[in-house]
Amino acid sequence: MSKTFAERRRIVIAHGMSRHDVAVPSDVPLGTTLRHLGLATQPHTALAIGVDGQRIDLSQPPSAAIVEGTLVTVVDLASLTASTESDRMRATAASSLHRAVWLFIAAAALLTVVNGWLDLVVGRNGPLLAEWRALVATVFVAVAFVCVLSSTRYSVGHARVSALTVPPLVAFTAGFTAISPTITAAPHLAVFCGLVAAALAAGLVHLRCVAASPLGATGTLLTVLTILAGMWGLTLLVNWPAAVAAAVAAGAAPLGLRLLPTTCLTVPDGQFIEYEQFSSTRWTVRGRPPEGSQPVRSLSVGGLILNANAQLATGTIIISALPAVMLPVVFRELPDDLVVRIGAIVMSVSIAVALLLGPRVATAGITRWVPRAGAAVVLVELAFTATQVWGDTTLVWLVTILLLMALGIGALTVPISRGVQSMSLSRTADIVEALTTVLALPAALIAANIIAIVQGVVSR
Structure with missing residues (x-):
């Protein structure tokens, strides 16, 4: 008596970190086979993907949907959705905690600056800065360094608001509180030291950002703080009052807002016109035409637009303030x-x-x-x-x-x-x-x- 054997098809099934080399019946639906193997307990939430990236119908037998020796990747959408939701909840909780910590640090820095300003300008002896000025400044330097290290996890375009505000603010507080009220022109010198410290903190944040670019938000913040520190330092050097630096900074704000959009998006000159073909003269003796236009790719264009938007938003906020x-x-x-x-x-x-x-x-x-x-x-x-x-x-x-x-x-x-x-x-x-x-x-x-x-x- 002769026996008939069902035709089988050898395939490789990848599920998570496991790999299965099996020979499955060619006339049985693939979903049934996966369920018997324990790889798809819920067929409606299972997804099978072939080597070409196309989805495989689990209701079809291997003879109609799978080639001999192919690789089938099985994804359990139910477990993936559950893990994604739990990760999202954990990320939300961590973000709320980080936001609370950043707000507390920023509030402490602002209160310290206000207290120091009253101590320097009004002549009131602050309860914190009178005896412990050097210690407070040292503590804020350490806090600023920690803030720089912990707030730079994204690229320049995705830089968190905390990375743009808290480290420079804490560094400004450290430089501001380090100046004693007994020094000549103490308020002017205190603001200058604070701006220098804030510019240094912004520079560290900019350098630590992944794929740092001068077109991004941190570059804009660094540029503005450096200009302000230079203005206050120059007026301090020539023994001019602080009102000159403050007035120039305030009066130049409308002009800065007018010029800001023209500086956000920087594209090579050769991207607009083929100078080698249309230009017959050069603007300098040793000058050379810009390089020709390069292919426009969505990834590079998206990065340019992201950095431009970040620079425009950051520059608008800083200049308006x-x-x-x-x-x-x-x-x-x-x-x-x-x-x-x-x-x-x-x-x-x-x-x-x-x-x-x-x-x-x-x-x-x-x-x-x-x-x-x-x-x-x-x-x-x-x-x-x-x-x-x-x-x-x-x-x-x-x-x-x-x-x-x-x-x-x-x-x-x-x-x-x-x-x-x-x-x-x-x-x-x-x-x-x-x-x-x-x-x-x-x-x-x-x-x-x-x-x-x-x-x-x-x-x-």
């Missing part, structure tokens, strides 16, 4: 001079109007509303200084009129940015924005009493 931070320093050192105070008023209103009109063409929420928030803070500071510090009725009325004009301009920018089409309004807004951007820096120099400073330098 500069006037609000620097103007109190300018207002604190204003002399009792009508020209200087008018310059301060013109500077504040010009900065506010420029910050209000600039974002009307912005598309992202950060680039649209952060400058407007900075303009609102500038107007509040100007109103408080005019009413509580100066007390001159004429200046108060002048400030009130200019504030109402600035608020009216700011109110008009909202419907314009939302699609109200008016060529005359757009042209008027362009003219006003250009004028305020140009006037902000000269008015800031007048507010810093640069005329008297230059006269003193020349008369020596």
